[in-house]
Amino acid sequence: MKLLLLGATGATGQQVVGQALERGHHVTALVRTPEKISQGNERLTVMVGDVADEQEVAGAALGHDAVLSTLGSGKSLTSDIVGRAVDALIPAMHEAGVRRLIFLSAFGVGGTERQASPVQRFFYRTMLRKLYADKEQADRKLLASDLDVTLVYPVALTNRPLTGTYxxxxxxxxxxxxxxxxxxxxxxxxxxxxxxxxxxxxxILTT
Ligand SMILES: NC(=O)c1ccc[n+]([C@@H]2O[C@H](COP(=O)([O-])OP(=O)(O)OC[C@H]3O[C@@H](n4cnc5c(N)ncnc54)[C@H](OP(=O)(O)O)[C@@H]3O)[C@@H](O)[C@H]2O)c1
Known part of the structure; x- marks a missing residue:
């Protein structure tokens, strides 16, 4: 399939790029820092652009089967990039005629906080509060849109190897x-x- 990936330079995004290419897909990565993409592959296209710009995202999405997002805030605890990206992404996907979206968010956002352990809840309500509020709004808009969306809510992430067992x-x-x-x-x-x-x-994903 032909997929557009937002967040390809991030830690999870790089995993998606590598595994997608191994599975035979074509990947277009819309990035702001192309120098972070080290691997070359004839099925990988790197486009430089702004994920919060509707026109740029629509242009990048055109001709693709699906959009995947692994966008995040990096080290910031106050970034609103996810919300701004979703505000651009929903109309951009309509414009490009792409309906399928697999969007990485986080366990603990919105109503899932009720399933959290006390220690998880502590982090969600303190350090991650602003980021999770941004994600909650964005996720609500995505589910209310007429896109064919899957929200992905993993628990805490590690850089350990692929197991396929989760x-x-x-x-x-x-x-x-x-x-x-x-x-x-x-x-x-x-x-x-x-x-x-x-x-x-x-x-919700966990081991
Ligand atoms: N850490 C955890 O334990 C955990 C748990 C559950 C869910 N999550 C969620 O999983 C997602 C991926 O996490 P991760 O650790 O793989 O993320 P990451 O390494 O921080 O990667 C974030 C990606 O978003 C891009 N990005 C950030 N700000 C941007 C901006 N203003 N404009 C354009 N692109 C921007 C980054 O681009 P640059 O490379 O150019 O900065 C990078 O590609 C995040 O949404 C995170 O909240 C994390």
Whole structure:
């Protein structure tokens, strides 16, 4: 398939690029820092642009089968990039005629906080409060849009290797601070692209 990836230079984004190419997909990466993409591949196209600019995103999405997003805030705890990107992305995808979207958000956002353990909830309500408020608004807009969206809600991320062994569900009763690797999150996003099972829903991922 031909997929447009937002956030390709990030830690999870790089996992998606690598695994997508291994699975035979064509990847267009819309990035602001192209020098962070080290790998070359004839099925990888790097476009420089602004993910919060509707026209640039629409232009990049044209001719693709799906959009995947692994956008995040980097080290910032106050960034509103996710909300701004979603405000551009929804009309941009309509304009480009692309409906399928697999969007990485986070466990603990919105109503999922109720399933969190006390230690998880502590982080969501303190350090991550602003970022999660931005994500919650963005996720609500995505689910209310007529895009065919899968929201991906992993627990805390690690850089450990791909296992392909993780659990996906919409209800968990978490204890402590569970983790999942970015490689496994990328694996789920691509599996969901190829065999949709969570369309219009929020998939919580954990080991
Ligand atoms: N860390 C966790 O434990 C955890 C748990 C659950 C969910 N998540 C979520 O998973 C997602 C991915 O996390 P990650 O650690 O892989 O992210 P990351 O390494 O911080 O990557 C973030 C990506 O977003 C891009 N980005 C940030 N600000 C931007 C801006 N203003 N304009 C354009 N692009 C921008 C970055 O581009 P540059 O490379 O150019 O900066 C990068 O490609 C995030 O949404 C995060 O909240 C994280």
């Amino acid at each position: 659990r996906v569900g919409d209800r968990f009763d978490f204890q402590g601070m569970p983790r999942i690797s970015r490689a496994d999150v990328a694996h789920f996003m691509l599996s969901e692209l190829e065999h949709p099972a969570w369309s219009g829903r929020t998939a």
